[in-house]
Amino acid sequence: MASSKFPLAPPEHSRPHAPMGEGCFLGETERQQPLALKEALAKIKNWFRANSLWVMAYGTGCGSIELRPLTTARFDMERFGMAMRPTPRQSNVLIISGYLSVKSLKRVIRAYEQMPSPKWVVGLGSCTINGGMYWDSYNTINRLDLYVPVDLYIAGCMPRPEALLEGFGVLMEKIKAGEANGWNHYLEQMDWYKENQKKLITDWDLPDYNW
Amino acid sequence: MSFPLKLMWSVIGILVAIAYGLLISGIIRKVMARIQGRIGPPVYQGFIDLGKLLVLRTATHHGVMFYLAPIFRAAGGIGLYLLIPVVVGVPALENFSFTGDLLLVMYFMFFGSLGMALGAAESGHPHSSIGISRGLSQMTAFELPFALAVVALAASAGSFSISDIVMAQQGGILHWNLFTHPLAAIAAFLAFLGMNMYAPFNIVGAPQEIPAGPPTEFNSSFLSLMMAGRSIFAVAKMVLFMDLFLGGATNLLEVLVKTFLIYFWSVFVGAVFPRFRTEQSIRFFLGWPTVAGVAAVLLVMLNR
Amino acid sequence: MDEIIQRIRDNFGVLREHRQRDDLAEVWIEPRHVLPLLTWLKEHTPFVQLTHLSAVDWLEDGEFQLTYLLTDPVGRRSLMVAVRISREEATAESVHTLWAHAVTYEQEINEMFGIHFPGSPRQGVPFILEGWDDIPPMRRDFDTVEYMNRHHPSRPGREHTDPRRYIGQVVGEKGYLHD
Numbered sequence: 001m002a003s004s005k006f007p008l009a010p011p012e013h014s015r016p017h018a019p020m021g022e023g024c025f026l027g028e029t030e031r032q033q034p035l036a037l038k039e040a041l042a043k044i045k046n047w048f049r050a051n052s053l054w055v056m057a058y059g060t061g062c063g064s065i066e067l068r069p070l071t072t073a074r075f076d077m078e079r080f081g082m083a084m085r086p087t088p089r090q091s092n093v094l095i096i097s098g099y100l101s102v103k104s105l106k107r108v109i110r111a112y113e114q115m116p117s118p119k120w121v122v123g124l125g126s127c128t129i130n131g132g133m134y135w136d137s138y139n140t141i142n143r144l145d146l147y148v149p150v151d152l153y154i155a156g157c158m159p160r161p162e163a164l165l166e167g168f169g170v171l172m173e174k175i176k177a178g179e180a181n182g183w184n185h186y187l188e189q190m191d192w193y194k195e196n197q198k199k200l201i202t203d204w205d206l207p208d209y210n211w
Numbered sequence: 212m213s214f215p216l217k218l219m220w221s222v223i224g225i226l227v228a229i230a231y232g233l234l235i236s237g238i239i240r241k242v243m244a245r246i247q248g249r250i251g252p253p254v255y256q257g258f259i260d261l262g263k264l265l266v267l268r269t270a271t272h273h274g275v276m277f278y279l280a281p282i283f284r285a286a287g288g289i290g291l292y293l294l295i296p297v298v299v300g301v302p303a304l305e306n307f308s309f310t311g312d313l314l315l316v317m318y319f320m321f322f323g324s325l326g327m328a329l330g331a332a333e334s335g336h337p338h339s340s341i342g343i344s345r346g347l348s349q350m351t352a353f354e355l356p357f358a359l360a361v362v363a364l365a366a367s368a369g370s371f372s373i374s375d376i377v378m379a380q381q382g383g384i385l386h387w388n389l390f391t392h393p394l395a396a397i398a399a400f401l402a403f404l405g406m407n408m409y410a411p412f413n414i415v416g417a418p419q420e421i422p423a424g425p426p427t428e429f430n431s432s433f434l435s436l437m438m439a440g441r442s443i444f445a446v447a448k449m450v451l452f453m454d455l456f457l458g459g460a461t462n463l464l465e466v467l468v469k470t471f472l473i474y475f476w477s478v479f480v481g482a483v484f485p486r487f488r489t490e491q492s493i494r495f496f497l498g499w500p501t502v503a504g505v506a507a508v509l510l511v512m513l514n515r
Numbered sequence: 516m517d518e519i520i521q522r523i524r525d526n527f528g529v530l531r532e533h534r535q536r537d538d539l540a541e542v543w544i545e546p547r548h549v550l551p552l553l554t555w556l557k558e559h560t561p562f563v564q565l566t567h568l569s570a571v572d573w574l575e576d577g578e579f580q581l582t583y584l585l586t587d588p589v590g591r592r593s594l595m596v597a598v599r600i601s602r603e604e605a606t607a608e609s610v611h612t613l614w615a616h617a618v619t620y621e622q623e624i625n626e627m628f629g630i631h632f633p634g635s636p637r638q639g640v641p642f643i644l645e646g647w648d649d650i651p652p653m654r655r656d657f658d659t660v661e662y663m664n665r666h667h668p669s670r671p672g673r674e675h676t677d678p679r680r681y682i683g684q685v686v687g688e689k690g691y692l693h694d
Contacts, residue, residue, distance in 0.1 A: 078252050079252060087428070090434060138657070200667075
């Protein structure tokens with residue numbers, strides 16, 4: 001069921017010279033530093049970022065019921081330095097936990113753009129990957145990565161908390177290796193993402209970018 | 212001691228205080244986790260959080276006061292710390308204490324929160340405004356028993372200098388103000404619960420109600436500055452209470468033990484109590500703590 | 516319960532009725548009797564609470580059914596008052612003057628089924644579907660698959676399985692349904 005409305009493959013990521021996921025954006029000039037120093041600095045920064053992931057406490061669907069046990073005694077994600085933050089300004093990871101309707105997509109875009117970079121998106125459950133079992137409902141997003149850049153998918157319906165912890169471990173490894181670059185991709189391919197978002201949200205009343 | 216040397220020692224003292232505050236916040240999280248049956252984060256988690264916040268990008272603009280608020284907060288903490296002698300008799304650790312510093316200390320405790328209130332109000336988030344109104348009203352309430360306790364101690368020692376109050380308590384544990392002025396100690400230590408804003412008095416940042424509270428809009432480096440300010444503020448408060456009630460200290464090890472005990476008084480209370488509502492909290496502080504404070508002042512007056 | 520249903524029969528006329536349990540009955544009435552009957556039930560009987568207001572699309576009959584679920588909180592009984600309205604007109608009387616919270620139900624039914632409740636506030640205000648530009652999605656002539664293919668493309672390579680085929684196979688082999 002290919003559709004002519006969307007280009008189905010997102011454009012290629014194109015910044016080979018950015019070391020370890022350290023991108024620049026929106027006119028910020030790169031500091032003139034030797035590449036080795038840059039990479040060493042990036043490694044330290046990424047270690048800090050990976051070991052203190054603050055998760056935005058926002059549940060979009062049924063999957064968020066699997067997020068709650070992570071904060072309690074049995075699974076305890078705080079031992080990895082992860083904590084729930086109630087505001088996008090202070091969080092680094094946005095978890096799309098399950099089905100996303102068009103109405104909540106608007107709020108997700110707003111929250112995502114308000115988070116300070118570097119920021120990561122985790123798609124939770126089959127429904128964010130491909131629509132899941134209610135793919136033919138009238139109001140659910142079938143492919144999340146058309147609208148926000150997803151760094152990591154955790155498949156399952158629903159994934160158990162163990163799977164979530166495993167997924168966060170993978171995300172930490174990716175961040176340390178400088179491979180979790182979705183936020184750079186979003187800024188570089190802003191036009192493509194905005195075009196997709198505006199195709200879906202017909203009553204577009206958001207600003208061009210939510211600072 | 213010459214002024215530049217003193218300045219150097221003070222800067223070192225501030226850095227150590229920030230590190231100690233962050234370490235204590237890590238220990239608190241660990242203790243809370245153990246109480247709840249979890250493993251909890253490593254004790255150095257506060258340093259990682261601070262480092263992470265420093266390497267995040269910042270892209271918000273809400274106005275000048277928004278930028279100044281974390282600076283005010285940190286300045287309030289640093290100013291408070293610089294006025295309090297950590298170890299009386301050791302010039303390097305006496306900071307800039309002087310005769311009558313207790314009055315200025317009382318003022319500086321308000322300073323950071325007032326700056327924070329102005330900045331957070333400018334961010335425009337409703338949770339910020341609610342948090343500020345709650346925080347300022349609670350602060351006005353717990354300031355009363357604390358001020359009464361301080362007045363009682365100052366009247367008893369006959370001086371508004373923290374060093375003099377410390378010197379008046381020398382000569383054994385039973386000379387501490389904690390035991391010679393028990394009513395003042397009760398008033399002040401109950402007010403201390405409110406100052407630290409752990410449960411049951413965590414109505415400012417109340418999770419599940421107005422999550423995050425005043426710093427809702429503050430991100431990355433703003434938040435890191437506020438974290439540093441908060442930790443030094445906590446250390447300064449602990450040292451102040453140690454000087455006022457636990458007879459000061461003669462060496463740094465004593466400082467560590469005593470401040471740890473003082474701080475964990477509020478942590479252990481916080482671990483087992485649910486949260487008050489705003490008006491309950493204010494009524495609490497204006498009730499028995501204030502009565503104890505008034506009684507402490509009266510006792511001192513009668514004993515003169 | 517019996518007495519109340521008898522009085523509804525006498526005063527308003529009942530098209531059809533159904534006793535599910537001792538404490539749950541359903542009556543079908545004519546559209547013009549909805550407001551008088553509900554007013555009478557609320558004012559003069561223990562059925563004072565509107566628990567639910569829902570709609571069903573009977574496409575083949577060309578009708579919508581509106582179901583008002585009334586509850587007697589003291590006696591713990593429920594009475595369902597159902598009414599069939601024409602699918603073309605799709606207009607029903609609003610009961611928000613009796614129960615203020617009916618506004619939300621009517622707003623949602625208006626959005627999901629396109630049934631209009633004249634006089635009810637917030638008619639036409641988006642409830643869930645912001646910026647909806649198709650026929651109301653809960654009408655049965657709305658083709659969700661076609662809509663999803665148009666608006667929410669699937670990832671290439673997705674395989675579909677029609678559940679009906681598999682259910683028939685499994686059930687047929689085991690012989691549970693047709694023995």
